[in-house]
Amino acid sequence: MASHLKGVTKTTMTDEIRRELCKHNKDNPSLTQKKLQEWVHSNYGLQVSQATISNTVKRSLEYLLLPPERGDVKRHKPAKFPDLEKSLYEWILQYQEHVNMTNELIIEKAKKFMKDMYPVDAPDFTFSIGWLGKFKARYGIKNFRRFRESGSIEMEGMEDKLKSIMKVDQFYNGAPFAKRSY
Known part of the structure; x- marks a missing residue:
């Protein structure tokens, strides 16, 4: 998609790239926005406008304080509730x-x-x-798939239950979890 800016293709930086840009700007405060544009292009292959650099630098504190797991977010829309x-x-x-x-x-x-x-x-x-x-x-909520009945297992007292199973196994087979022949 072409931008209204001549020669600049529309791209969106992730928060991780924005965070790195803010760190780079903080470490090199004498860099111009043009040099920061070139830095983004050379490190991430993105052509961004001077306005994007300006807005990112203006919001540096916000991007530097974001938790790392939110790094792949590109646009932020606040929650309604x-x-x-x-x-x-x-x-x-x-x-x-x-x-x-x-x-x-x-x-x-x-x-x-x-x-x-x-x-x-x-x-x-x-x-x-x-x-x-x-x-x-x-x-940052991820789905974890639980297999079969694993979601219904009560973990309380599990060690005591395992010990009683091992005692029963020893009684019948003479050794803990011995191989059984059926």
């Missing part, structure tokens, strides 16, 4: 080891939080799959 999302994220952290977190469960919990947090004038908001993907990206 940040308090709701923060509560939902805390709920996920608290229950992720006890409950098999599915997309449907997270969406249902978000709807419940919406009703609880905005009881009088609850906004008409659709918790779509698109919203869920962006929510997960904002909070």
Whole structure:
């Protein structure tokens, strides 16, 4: 896609590139924006406008403080309900080891939080799959697939249960987990 700037193709830098640009600018404060453009081009192969460099340098503190796991984000769109999302994220952290977190469960919990947090004038908001993907990206949530019944296993007292299994095995076979012939 061509830019309105002559000879500059539209590109978008990731936050990681922006962070590196801000570090480079901080380490070399005498560099001009033109030199910073050349540095981005030589290190990342991106042609960016002087305005992009200017806006990035202006927001240096913000980019330098971003957590590293957010480095692949290109555009930022703030959440419509940040308090709701923060509560939902805390709920996920608290229950992720006890409950098999599915997309449907997270969406249902978000709807419940919406009703609880905005009881009088609850906004008409659709918790779509698109919203869920962006929510997960904002909070760095990754999907982990649990196989079969692993999500329903109670880990409390597992060591005692394993010891009792080993005692039964020793009783029948004389040695822990001996090979059995059937």
